[in-house]
Amino acid sequence: MSIRTIITEPNKLLRQISKPVNSVGKEEKKLMDDMLETMYDANGIGLAAIQVGVPKRIIVMDISKDESKKEPRYFVNPVIKNKDPEKATYEEGCLSVPNQFAEIDRPSKCEVEYLDYNGEKKLLKADGLLATCIQHEMDHLEGILFIDYLSKLKRSMIIKKLSKKKSTAAIL
Ligand code: GNR
Ligand code: NI
Secondary structure (H helix, E strand, C coil): CCCCCCCCCCCHHHHCCCECCCCCCHHHHHHHHHHHHHHHHCCCCEEEHHHHCCCECEEEECCCCCCCCCCCEEEEEEEEEEECCCEEEEEEEECCEEEEEEEEEEECEEEEEEECCCCCEEEEEEEHHHHHHHHHHHHHHCCCCHHHHCCHHHHHHHHHHHHHHHHHHHHC
16 A cells, blocks of 8 residues: 555646546555555545546545544445435535635435445445535545635635645745
8 A cells, every 4th residue: 555645726636527437446446545545644534536636436434533443435436316405514624625624514414325345336324424524525526625615705715825835835
């Protein structure tokens, strides 16, 4: 396994729509292993393949609190089947939008159909943080970031801040 570089805003790649995977083969498993290691290293609870520059519909996740009891989850070609009309608000962050947080409303429950690490078809009923995280990651597959739900002003302030930080980091 190896840690890959996480792409951060502003970067056009994050706006790309990811493509479905034909089968869960060696290459996909290696990608999922690397993504999980990259996510743990960055202290994240989820990661979409496009965040490491690969436009495939693959997500890894681990929302477990206890560091010693890891519960990795893998989603290939996920499709949301059902969204609850009820909304829930969570303070969201994103490894591709470093150090920025905002409260976002999303359906509080959802059902997702996907292939697991072994390429087997699964259906998961999610609520709470899991439901929020799945929807946040599914957005990445469509080139959508949580800051897109904020006002234009707030979003542009965040992007300006991040691009400034990138340009100062470049001269250090
Ligand atoms: O680590 C993450 N935490 C988080 C918190 C609330 C809602 C969504 C997330 S996902 C984020 C990791 C990430 O950027 N995944 O794409
Ligand atoms: Ni994210």
